Amino acid sequence: MTARHLQPGQLVLASHNAGKLREFGALLAPHGLELVSAGALGLPEPEETGDTFIANATIKALAATRATGLPALSDDSGIEVAALGGRPGVRTADWAIQADGSRDYAAAMGRVAAEDGSADRRCAFVAVLVLAWPDGHIESFEGRVEGSWVAPPRGGNGFGYDPMFVPEGESLTFGEMLPEQKARHSHRARAFVALRSACL
Ligand SMILES: O=c1nc[nH]c2c1ncn2[C@H]1C[C@H](O)[C@@H](COP(=O)(O)OP(=O)(O)OP(=O)(O)O)O1
Numbered sequence: 001m002t003a004r005h006l007q008p009g010q011l012v013l014a015s016h017n018a019g020k021l022r023e024f025g026a027l028l029a030p031h032g033l034e035l036v037s038a039g040a041l042g043l044p045e046p047e048e049t050g051d052t053f054i055a056n057a058t059i060k061a062l063a064a065t066r067a068t069g070l071p072a073l074s075d076d077s078g079i080e081v082a083a084l085g086g087r088p089g090v091r092t093a094d095w096a097i098q099a100d101g102s103r104d105y106a107a108a109m110g111r112v113a114a115e116d117g118s119a120d121r122r123c124a125f126v127a128v129l130v131l132a133w134p135d136g137h138i139e140s141f142e143g144r145v146e147g148s149w150v151a152p153p154r155g156g157n158g159f160g161y162d163p164m165f166v167p168e169g170e171s172l173t174f175g176e177m178l179p180e181q182k183a184r185h186s187h188r189a190r191a192f193v194a195l196r197s198a199c200l
């Protein structure tokens with residue numbers, strides 16, 4: 001079955017994460033699509049009640065397309081730590097939430113370090129993108145990058161867990177890389193390549 005193509009025009013980014021907005025802005029810039037974010041439109045953040053990346057990405061994309069009548073792109077992503085059997089995985093954002101509701105990613109990685117008694121630091125970043133149309137049609141794409149986690153954090157670029165992740169074959173963390181260097185490796189950029197070849 002061939003995928004449905006996106007027509008030129010507005011696309012809602014079904015995310016409230018400014019880091020993702022920057023990265024998708026760069027990825028979509030050459031494609032004649034005007035990206036408007038759910039945050040800028042004042043859309044509520046839907047509850048991510050799914051047990052999988054694709055379930056939560058679908059919840060976010062469908063909520064945004066229904067609210068706006070525009071096609072919507074969502075990203076549900078996280079870090080899978082090998083020695084923790086793939087946790088925090090789909091719960092990656094939750095692990096960073098502090099008592100006051102703010103997010104502290106270095107503290108979350110401290111929890112990974114505390115629970116991971118082994119010397120095995122292998123992990124992977126995973127992203128599932130869902131494109132949803134107002135009639136409920138969806139397409140999904142997955143990207144993955146293997147690597148290892150480091151503590152303490154290094155570098156001030158990127159967002160979230162970037163200063164604690166080194167992709168395989170590299171020595172810099174995503175937090176030490178320029179945006180275009182991160183995009184050569186990242187789970188999000190890899191998932192976007194699949195989306196681009198199917199839908200753009
Ligand atoms: O490239 C990345 N570099 C660093 N950290 C990352 C990355 N990709 C995902 N992550 C982390 C951030 C968050 O803790 C979790 C995703 O959670 P996730 O629910 O998909 O995103 P979110 O709540 O930040 O924004 P939103 O749901 O509005 O799109 O994994």
Ligand SMILES: [Mg+2]
Nearest residue numbers: 016048076093
């Ligand atoms: Mg989220």
